[in-house]
Amino acid sequence: MPEFAEVNKQVRWLRERAEGATVRAYGYHGGHFTALKDAPNKAQVLDGFFEGATIDRVTQRGKHVVMHLSTGTLTSHLMFKGRWSMEGDDFVSRYKHHHEAPTAKSVNFWMQTSQGKVNFHEPEYKGKVHAFPGVESGNVVELRDLGPEVLVTPETDPGYTDAWSADGFRAGAARSKTAIKAYLLDQKKQAGIGNMYACECLYHARIAPDRPASSLSGDEVVRLHGALHDVLRRAIDTDLDYDQVLAVYRRASDPDGNAVAVSEVGGRDTFWVPSLQK
Numbered sequence: 047m048p049e050f051a052e053v054n055k056q057v058r059w060l061r062e063r064a065e066g067a068t069v070r071a072y073g074y075h076g077g078h079f080t081a082l083k084d085a086p087n088k089a090q091v092l093d094g095f096f097e098g099a100t101i102d103r104v105t106q107r108g109k110h111v112v113m114h115l116s117t118g119t120l121t122s123h124l125m126f127k128g129r130w131s132m133e134g135d136d137f138v139s140r141y142k143h144h145h146e147a148p149t150a151k152s153v154n155f156w157m158q159t160s161q162g163k164v165n166f167h168e169p170e171y172k173g174k175v176h177a178f179p180g181v182e183s184g185n186v187v188e189l190r191d192l193g194p195e196v197l198v199t200p201e202t203d204p205g206y207t208d209a210w211s212a213d214g215f216r217a218g219a220a221r222s223k224t225a226i227k228a229y230l231l232d233q234k235k236q237a238g239i240g241n242m243y244a245c246e247c248l249y250h251a252r253i254a255p256d257r258p259a260s261s262l263s264g265d266e267v268v269r270l271h272g273a274l275h276d277v278l279r280r281a282i283d284t285d286l287d288y289d290q291v292l293a294v295y296r297r298a299s300d301p302d303g304n305a306v307a308v309s310e311v312g313g314r315d316t317f318w319v320p321s322l323q324k
Contacts (some may be wrong), residue, residue: 047109047124047126047128048128048129048141048143048144049238049239049240049241049242049243049245050106050109050110050196050197050238050243050278051107051124051240051278051281051282051286052124052144052240052286053106053108053109053110053283054106054122054130054199054282055062055126055139055141055285055286056130056137056139057105057106057111057120057200057201057249058201059105059130059137059273060104060111060113060130061101061103061104061201063132063133063135063162063163063164064101064113064130064132064159064164065101065102065103065104065131065162066100066101066102066132067100067101067159067160067161067164068098068099068100068101068159068160068161069096069099069100069101069115069157069158069159069322070096070097070098070099070109070158070159070186070290071096071097071158071179072092072096072149072155072156072161072304073155073156073160074154074155074156076236077214080311082132082208090247091179092177092179093126093195093324094117094179095117095118095177096115096117096157099116099166100115100116100318101113101114101115101159102114102115102116103206104201105183105203106199106201106202106203106235107121107189107192107195107203107206107237108145108189108192108195108196108207108233108238109123109203109233109237109240110122110123110147110188110189110190111123111130112162112203113123114183116177116179116182117282118174118178118179118181118301118308119178119181119182119183119186119300120176120177121144121174121175121176121178121183121186121188121189122166122173122174122175122176123173123174124168124173125135125168125170125172125173125195126143126170126172126173127143127169127170127172127173128165128166128167128168128172128173129143129144129148129167130164130165130166130167131147131148131162131164131165131260132163132165133162133163133165133166134161134162135162136261138146139248139286140285140286140287140288141286141287143311148165148167149165149167150168151168151169152167152168152169152238152248153165154166154167154171156177156269159240162228163316171208176188179278182205182251183204183205184203184205184206185205186202186206189203189205189206189271191233191234192233192234192237193210193233193234193235193236194206194209194210194211194214194235194236194237195207195208195209195210195237195238195277196206196236196237196238196239196274196278197209197234197238197278197279198209198272199212199282201306206237210236210271210272210318211271212267212268212272215236215267215270215271216264216267217233217258219236219237219259219260219262219267219294221259221260221261222258222260222313223258223259223260224258224259225255225256225257225258225259225311225312226248226255226256226257226259226262226270227245227248227255227256227311227312227314227316228243228308228311228312228313228318229259230244230247230248231244231312231314235306238278239274241315241316242292242295243277243278243281244292245273245275245294245295245296245316245317245318246273246277246291246292247270247273247274247276247277248270248273248291248323249293249317249318249322249323250273250276250277250293251266251269251270251271251272252269252275252322252324253270254267254320254323254324255309255316255318256309256311256316274295277291283324294317294318294319295317296304296317297317298320299318304321304322305320305321306318306319307319307320
């Protein structure tokens, strides 16, 4: 699943191409577009929301791509294979599901704009696009219910600039007996951390993934908090060059030759080095 760094790259790409565009038409099919599904006047409301609206800004909230329209807010979650593209200008990246250009068949939501056709591709129909007419991003419940942003960047949504702090992390972890790996993945605790970067930061902080969150010392929390920020910044700064970023995730050994084990923690495959992580 695209995590914080992968979504950040998508947002930066979209900003260069979609901001300032006026929406002339829109369309969708499939169950991924679920906004206003029970509204009796859904078609009329959506027409008013999209047609003639300006895409004022594209931002990030955790793993969500957020579009600020002049008429309200459009949010999307990419899930595993989802992405946005401009027709004739395909979005590709080093993320495993974005290596190849998207296909026309995978388009299940689109906006025809003054700057080109903006397509949402989701070949598995798991990604979601939600419209919130007349609602600013800071009042969108699905965004508001998330924890603080794991890393504040220039792309961070202006409604959610409270950063994930070491002090806040320490206070929350001290009250939880959940395995620290599972705790990191809880988007209500902090927004944006996924399985890959959770494995990496735990490795760099030398902390076993199955330890109860409350067992971490103050120094370990600070070390883990810093390790995650370092990993995310490196992923963003290297344009998702995973050869430079990933030390243990889906590796047989770490850069020093230590064996990487695979365990299940929090329902997810967890890559770690037992000889180093305690």
